Amino acid sequence: MSTPAERLQQLFSPGEFASAIDEAAAQLKAHxxxxxxxxxxxxxxxxxxxxxxxARQRLDEAPVxxxxxxxRIRSLIEECLQNSQNLHHxxxxxxxxxxxxxxxxxxxxxGTITNQVMAVYExxxxxxxMERALIERLGGVxxxxxxxxxGLITSGGSIANLTAxxxxxxxxxGDSWKEGMAALTHPxxxxxxxxxxxxxxxxxxILGMGTNQVIRIGLDDQRRMCPxxxxxxxxxxxxxxxxxxxxxxxxxxxxxxxxxPLDEIADLCERYGVWFHVDAAHGAAAAFSEKYRHLVQGxxxxxxxxxxxxxxxxxxxxxxxVFYKQxxxxxxxxxxxxxxLFDPSAPGMADFDCGLMTMECTKRxxxxxxxxxxxxxxxxxxxxxVDATFGLAVEAWQLIESQVDFxxxxxxxxxxxxxxYLPLGADISGANDMNREIRRRLIESGDFYVSQTTxxxxxxxxxxxxxxxxxxxxxxxxIEKIRQISQAVSASVSA
Amino acid sequence: MSTPAERLQQLFSPGEFASAIDEAAAQLKAHxxxxxxxxxxxxxxxxxxxxxxxARQRLDEAPVxxxxxxxRIRSLIEECLQNSQNLHHxxxxxxxxxxxxxxxxxxxxxGTITNQVMAVYExxxxxxxMERALIERLGGVxxxxxxxxxGLITSGGSIANLTAxxxxxxxxxGDSWKEGMAALTHPxxxxxxxxxxxxxxxxxxILGMGTNQVIRIGLDDQRRMCPxxxxxxxxxxxxxxxxxxxxxxxxxxxxxxxxxPLDEIADLCERYGVWFHVDAAHGAAAAFSEKYRHLVQGxxxxxxxxxxxxxxxxxxxxxxxVFYKQxxxxxxxxxxxxxxLFDPSAPGMADFDCGLMTMECTKRxxxxxxxxxxxxxxxxxxxxxVDATFGLAVEAWQLIESQVDFxxxxxxxxxxxxxxYLPLGADISGANDMNREIRRRLIESGDFYVSQTTxxxxxxxxxxxxxxxxxxxxxxxxIEKIRQISQAVSASVSA
Numbered sequence: 001m002s003t004p005a006e007r008l009q010q011l012f013s014p015g016e017f018a019s020a021i022d023e024a025a026a027q028l029k030a031h032x033x034x035x036x037x038x039x040x041x042x043x044x045x046x047x048x049x050x051x052x053x054x055a056r057q058r059l060d061e062a063p064v065x066x067x068x069x070x071x072r073i074r075s076l077i078e079e080c081l082q083n084s085q086n087l088h089h090x091x092x093x094x095x096x097x098x099x100x101x102x103x104x105x106x107x108x109x110x111g112t113i114t115n116q117v118m119a120v121y122e123x124x125x126x127x128x129x130m131e132r133a134l135i136e137r138l139g140g141v142x143x144x145x146x147x148x149x150x151g152l153i154t155s156g157g158s159i160a161n162l163t164a165x166x167x168x169x170x171x172x173x174g175d176s177w178k179e180g181m182a183a184l185t186h187p188x189x190x191x192x193x194x195x196x197x198x199x200x201x202x203x204x205x206i207l208g209m210g211t212n213q214v215i216r217i218g219l220d221d222q223r224r225m226c227p228x229x230x231x232x233x234x235x236x237x238x239x240x241x242x243x244x245x246x247x248x249x250x251x252x253x254x255x256x257x258x259x260x261p262l263d264e265i266a267d268l269c270e271r272y273g274v275w276f277h278v279d280a281a282h283g284a285a286a287a288f289s290e291k292y293r294h295l296v297q298g299x300x301x302x303x304x305x306x307x308x309x310x311x312x313x314x315x316x317x318x319x320x321x322v323f324y325k326q327x328x329x330x331x332x333x334x335x336x337x338x339x340x341l342f343d344p345s346a347p348g349m350a351d352f353d354c355g356l357m358t359m360e361c362t363k364r365x366x367x368x369x370x371x372x373x374x375x376x377x378x379x380x381x382x383x384x385x386v387d388a389t390f391g392l393a394v395e396a397w398q399l400i401e402s403q404v405d406f407x408x409x410x411x412x413x414x415x416x417x418x419x420x421y422l423p424l425g426a427d428i429s430g431a432n433d434m435n436r437e438i439r440r441r442l443i444e445s446g447d448f449y450v451s452q453t454t455x456x457x458x459x460x461x462x463x464x465x466x467x468x469x470x471x472x473x474x475x476x477x478x479i480e481k482i483r484q485i486s487q488a489v490s491a492s493v494s495a
Numbered sequence: 496m497s498t499p500a501e502r503l504q505q506l507f508s509p510g511e512f513a514s515a516i517d518e519a520a521a522q523l524k525a526h527x528x529x530x531x532x533x534x535x536x537x538x539x540x541x542x543x544x545x546x547x548x549x550a551r552q553r554l555d556e557a558p559v560x561x562x563x564x565x566x567r568i569r570s571l572i573e574e575c576l577q578n579s580q581n582l583h584h585x586x587x588x589x590x591x592x593x594x595x596x597x598x599x600x601x602x603x604x605x606g607t608i609t610n611q612v613m614a615v616y617e618x619x620x621x622x623x624x625m626e627r628a629l630i631e632r633l634g635g636v637x638x639x640x641x642x643x644x645x646g647l648i649t650s651g652g653s654i655a656n657l658t659a660x661x662x663x664x665x666x667x668x669g670d671s672w673k674e675g676m677a678a679l680t681h682p683x684x685x686x687x688x689x690x691x692x693x694x695x696x697x698x699x700x701i702l703g704m705g706t707n708q709v710i711r712i713g714l715d716d717q718r719r720m721c722p723x724x725x726x727x728x729x730x731x732x733x734x735x736x737x738x739x740x741x742x743x744x745x746x747x748x749x750x751x752x753x754x755x756p757l758d759e760i761a762d763l764c765e766r767y768g769v770w771f772h773v774d775a776a777h778g779a780a781a782a783f784s785e786k787y788r789h790l791v792q793g794x795x796x797x798x799x800x801x802x803x804x805x806x807x808x809x810x811x812x813x814x815x816x817v818f819y820k821q822x823x824x825x826x827x828x829x830x831x832x833x834x835x836l837f838d839p840s841a842p843g844m845a846d847f848d849c850g851l852m853t854m855e856c857t858k859r860x861x862x863x864x865x866x867x868x869x870x871x872x873x874x875x876x877x878x879x880x881v882d883a884t885f886g887l888a889v890e891a892w893q894l895i896e897s898q899v900d901f902x903x904x905x906x907x908x909x910x911x912x913x914x915x916y917l918p919l920g921a922d923i924s925g926a927n928d929m930n931r932e933i934r935r936r937l938i939e940s941g942d943f944y945v946s947q948t949t950x951x952x953x954x955x956x957x958x959x960x961x962x963x964x965x966x967x968x969x970x971x972x973x974i975e976k977i978r979q980i981s982q983a984v985s986a987s988v989s990a
Contacts, residue, residue, distance in 0.1 A: 003883075004878070004879035004880075004882040004883040004886075005883045005887075005963060005966075007876075007879050008876075008879055008880065008883055008963035008964075009963065009964065011596055011597070011598070011872065011876065011963075012531060012583070012594075012596070012597065012963055012964055013531065014524065014527045014528045014531050014532075016597055016598065017523070017524065017527045017531075017597035017598075017600075017601070018524050018527075020597060020598050020601040021520045021523060021524065021601050022520065024601045024602075024604065024605055025516045025517065025520050028512070028516060028605065028608055028609075029509065029512065029513050029516065031609070032509045032512045032513075033509045036507060036508065036509050036512075037509075043617075043620060045620070046620075048616050048620070048623060048624065048627075048844070048847040051620055051621060051623070051624035052623075052624045052627045052628055054624065055621070055624040055625045055627070055628035055629075055866065056628040056631065056632070058866075058870045059628055059629070059632055059866065059869055059870050060632075061870075062869065062870045062871060062872065062873040063871070063872055063873030063875070069871065072870075072871055073598070073867075073871055076602075076867060076870050076871060077602075077605060079621075080602070080605055080606075080621060080863065080867075081605070081609070083620060083621035083624065084609055084611050084619075084620070084621045084622070085609075085611060085617075085618055085619060085620060085621075086609070087609065087610050088507070088609070094618070095618060095857075097610070097612050097618070097857055098610070099507075099609075099610060100608075100610050101506055101507070102506070102507065102511055102512035102515060102608070103506070103511065103512075103515050103568070105512075105604075105607055105608035105609070105610065106512070106515040106516050106519045106608065107519075107571075107572075107575070108604075108607045108608070109519065109600075109603075109604035109607050109608055110519055110523065110572060110575055110576070111575075112600055112603045112604050112607055112811045113523060113595075113597070113600035113601065113603070113604055113811070114523075114526070114576070114579055114580075114581070114582065114583070114594075114600070115582050115592070115593070115594060115595050115600065115805075115811045115812060116579050116580060117592050117812045121543050122538075122580075122938055122944075123580055123589070123590060123592070124579075124580060125538060125540070125541075125543070125546055125578060125579070125580060126546060126550070126574075126575060126578035126579045126580075127579070128543060128546070128547075129543065129546035129547045129549065129550040129578065130550045132543075132547045132550070133547055133550035133551040133554055134550075134554070136551065137551070137554055137555075155650035155651070155654070155813070155855060155859070156650070156855045156856065156857055156858065156859075157856065157857065158854060158855055158856045158857075159650070159654070159854055159855060162854070166701060176703065176705070177700045177705070177706060178700070178705055178706050178707045179705045179707060180676055180682055180699075180703055180704050180705025180707070180708060181675055181676040181677050181703035181705075182676050182677045182679060182682045182703075182705075183682075183705065184677060187675055187677045187678075197856070198856070199856055202829055204675075205672045205673070205829070205830070206661060206701065206702065206854075207701065207702070207703050208671065208675055208676035208677075208702050208703010208704065209675045209703065210671070210672070210673055210674045210675025210676075210677075210678065211672060211673050211830075212673050212674060212675070213675060308857075310610075310857070316607045316608070316610045316859075317610060317612045317857055317858075317859045318650070318855070318857065318858070318859050334697055334700070335700070335706075345928065345931035345932060345935060346935060349543070352543040359653060359654055359657070359701075359854075360650060360651045360653055360654060360813070361651065361652065361653045361692070361693070361694055362590075362592055362651055362652065362653075362803075362805070362812055362813065363651065363812075363813070364650070364651075364811075364812045364813050368575065371550065371553075371554065372568075372571055372572075372575075374554055374557065375553045375554050375556075375557045375567075375571050376557060376558070376564065376567055376568055376571060377506065377557065377558055378557040378558030380558070381502075381503075381506065383499070384499035384502055384503055385499075385503065387499040388498075388499040388500045388503055391499075392500075433840065436840035437840060440840060440841060443617055449617075468500060468503035468504065468506075468507055469503075469504065469507055471500075
């Protein structure tokens, strides 16, 4: 009989690690050979209940399985790769989540395997250093005022937006942190781009403002926030003495990728003295591109903004930046007393303790992937990613729009494109169901992964051209595939 | 001149991945050889400004560096490993964050490199399946009522506690989500273990309740919540008609690792009809151990609880579970409309879309590491980890307490231990400064990593015995090292 400590010595041995990493590396190489060449399915679809049953079986059969451990590890890794989504497949043109730069994945894995974490500098010294250097450089690219801004990295765009809006709430409504929202004389409102991501209204719910306090500002014909509508709302609120927590613009909004006119909105926010927040989760990276930088003109004027590096900078999830134009706001979101974390004997050190700024206490070191690719390839790689994918989306739009049986009402502003299958003479009332059914069959076939949205009651198919291996031939192939599926759907309905 | 698309094809090639993963694997193997054998420092300390400058230099010198790319990748990986914290070193006995099981790191890396993410089932089918299977099995071990509970995984314990308390707020105060906290007739209070983690009071600030609405319940002489004090508070609030959002107990609290009497607290919460939440981030894993299961007796009676698998289940950060005793509460935290995510053509599918339950929209697939080790080694490995580390902490306490020049006032309830250096005749008024200075020199020397806390104005050194390679000889070595440093400190003060 061995003791727990003896058994654990075996599992924490260099040999145990070496055989596992070798096996994983071998399988990942074979996997990338296949997926990056566009062979095999985007995913092996099966119903959630089937996949859950399989995951449960593998858990429950351990460790009485007769296989030796390395065989078992091999088989479990196979199970993971077989059942996952292949984001690196050129037919993955779905959500705003990319197959990351393979090198970014490798650097991220170094952080994962050695488990670098933050909250205090001393626990994650290198993670802190990389994060701070990236905040400086990315903020500079975005156009924030040099030497004046600050930032942080957190676990995704929704939490990033929440953190920034919490800061706005605390700065604008001074007593709300300690006294609660009930202590304010007038309940404040949040002014939001009509197509803003659901996490913005959620933030109002979380922060105790109430989702009913969200006022949606109307859009122009390209679904960008209409400055005239914003101005009218600000004037009306001001005359009625209703406090405003923030104006939230998008760069870009998710449904069709619309970029709000940030400079005009910034002018209005300055004039009315209102906190200006921009959800630039997807679009901030346009600042790297000479060709597309104009889309985020004015972004550096925001009081707060967010940028997801795990979107258009092609690093693994999650790596979301929050920026504050004025560094003094960086500690406004939270205040706390945690004597075992924040050392009174080294007070200057706390400025490097990210836990004071983030929703997380222990925070995963999310900067390894971004720092690794930026340091290896230079910032030009992010310009390339923007240029290649934004450019192809316009080509895809031209191709789809030129088909007689498709409709793509909005020229893409970036790499997001909505379209629908609508043959001449089709039953318009059935078009929503048809397009949703097409999409379901598409993804279940494993041939493509595309997303969808609904605008003004109309169901659209939606693509994010986010894979650099996707080409215009891929889009032509998709068009044909959609036609085939629609025929199969019609046949099954008639039968 | 190559186009952006052509340049990117190179970076997304199987060969680019293969050379990077081979280099990383080789360096990680050598790194583990050194660190797991206890050689070299726990960390190569330098001041944050120096490390930030280094991280910035490497960013800025790319890509004009003359080295060929693979040499550059090699050097950047070296930089990461040289400058990071070595959690796997046996002299790392600091925070409640472990050097994870090496196999867990490898499985986690598979999720990272292929970038499995969630929000909707179709994006992360296998991530969803593993997560659901783990929720079922871990909830079962914890003792939640079979077939009745639900859960989720989120980005760390602080966000997990926030999610659960948001659910409590929305369930207990029905209008607060839509109408805001200002709409409630009486501002509610939160009853909290006095030593609860700072994220609990933060949650009251975030949720618009106000941190002043947090009432701290007194402790017994082992720093456990005192049920009599809780009962008196509940009775008083009830008689005054003041609503209670939740009672928050700890299993365990961070400063000394105290486990509250959960069954007694559950009885009181039932009697007064109050939501019962337990922050079991660290201690829930005790349920795996026959020897220590009694510490979390009653945990399965909580309306909500959290458990960080990245603490005592030794997987990489972050992998935090939230459990609800009644599955009907799983969608109470958030409500939203996101037509591009939630498909009206397949309504049953939304039950498998974790985005409806989590603070994150895009969520990293955090279950790879835990599913991999559980499926390979079986749940016995978690019992071993608890037994080995909790057992050693008691031995360490006996050894330290038996030294004439040390004080360790609390017998460890788990693997957290506070102590201080206090030689006979020492200047008591200088003891706090001395112990903090000892710790600072300890971690800067690279010989040990330990944490600290302050209890009732007294500064203690603190250790979490969380590394299975730590032995009682490590602790004896630490004691000697502390004595040496104290002499050096005294000498430098006299000089």
